[in-house]
Amino acid sequence: MATVIIIDDHPMIRLATKLLVEQDGHRVIANANNALEGVQRILALHPEMVVLDIDLPPFDGIEVVKRVRGADYCGKILMMTGKQDIKLVKRSIDAGANGFxxxxxxxxxxSAAVQAVDCGYSYFPMLDAIARATLIDEEQADEMLSLLTRRERQIIMCLAKGMRNKDIAYFLNISHKTVSAHKVNLMQKLGLTNEMKIAEFIVRHNLG
Structure with missing residues (x-):
C-alpha cells in the first residue's frame, strides 16, 4: 500500500480524503492546505502518491504537478476538482498526472481512482466517455446551436469558460434558478443528459 500526501485547501475535504485513503489501507504521511506547502512536502517526503486539488492558493494544482515533475518526482499523482471542465483533465495529463x-x-x-493509480494504471474515465460518444459533424452542431435562445447561447459559452452557476448568474445579472432553468432547456435541445455531456459537447465543437 502507498504512502500518501493530501493537498487541499478545505479541511473537511482533507479529513474525508484521509479517512477514505486510510480505510483502503494506505498511509497518509502529511497534508498541505496550499500549493507552495504542497510542493515543499512532496519534494521533502517523496510519497508514493499525492492526492491533489486543482483549486489551490497561491497557484493551482496543475502548476504543482509541473513543479514536482520538473524536480524529478516520480510518484503517482491523482487530481481532484469541483469544476466540471474537461480541459482541466487534458491539462493535468499534459502536466504529468496519473488520474483525475x-x-x-x-x-x-x-477510492477506485486511488486503487487504480496505486496499481500503476491511469484513471481518466471522463476521457473514455468522450471517446465513446457519437461525434456530431459541424453542420449538425450549428443546427443544434441555432435552436438555442440568445440567453441559452450566452450560458453555454459561460459554461465553456468553466464558470459555475453562481458566477453565470452574477455575470448575466439573473438569478441562480434562472440559470438552472436555462441549462435544463439547452440540455434538452442539444440532447445532453448531464453536465459532463455539456462539457463533452463544448470540447468537441471548440466552444471554449
Missing part, C-alpha cells in the same frame, strides 16, 4: 476525479462524484469513485 471530480469532487461532485461519490467517494467510491475516489
Amino acid at each position: 476525479v471530480y469532487k461532485s462524484n461519490d467517494y467510491q469513485e475516489l
Whole structure:
C-alpha cells in the first residue's frame, strides 16, 4: 500500500480524503492546505502518491504537478476538482498526472481512482466517455446551436469558460434558478443528459 500526501485547501475535504485513503489501507504521511506547502512536502517526503486539488492558493494544482515533475518526482499523482471542465483533465495529463476525479462524484469513485493509480494504471474515465460518444459533424452542431435562445447561447459559452452557476448568474445579472432553468432547456435541445455531456459537447465543437 502507498504512502500518501493530501493537498487541499478545505479541511473537511482533507479529513474525508484521509479517512477514505486510510480505510483502503494506505498511509497518509502529511497534508498541505496550499500549493507552495504542497510542493515543499512532496519534494521533502517523496510519497508514493499525492492526492491533489486543482483549486489551490497561491497557484493551482496543475502548476504543482509541473513543479514536482520538473524536480524529478516520480510518484503517482491523482487530481481532484469541483469544476466540471474537461480541459482541466487534458491539462493535468499534459502536466504529468496519473488520474483525475471530480469532487461532485461519490467517494467510491475516489477510492477506485486511488486503487487504480496505486496499481500503476491511469484513471481518466471522463476521457473514455468522450471517446465513446457519437461525434456530431459541424453542420449538425450549428443546427443544434441555432435552436438555442440568445440567453441559452450566452450560458453555454459561460459554461465553456468553466464558470459555475453562481458566477453565470452574477455575470448575466439573473438569478441562480434562472440559470438552472436555462441549462435544463439547452440540455434538452442539444440532447445532453448531464453536465459532463455539456462539457463533452463544448470540447468537441471548440466552444471554449
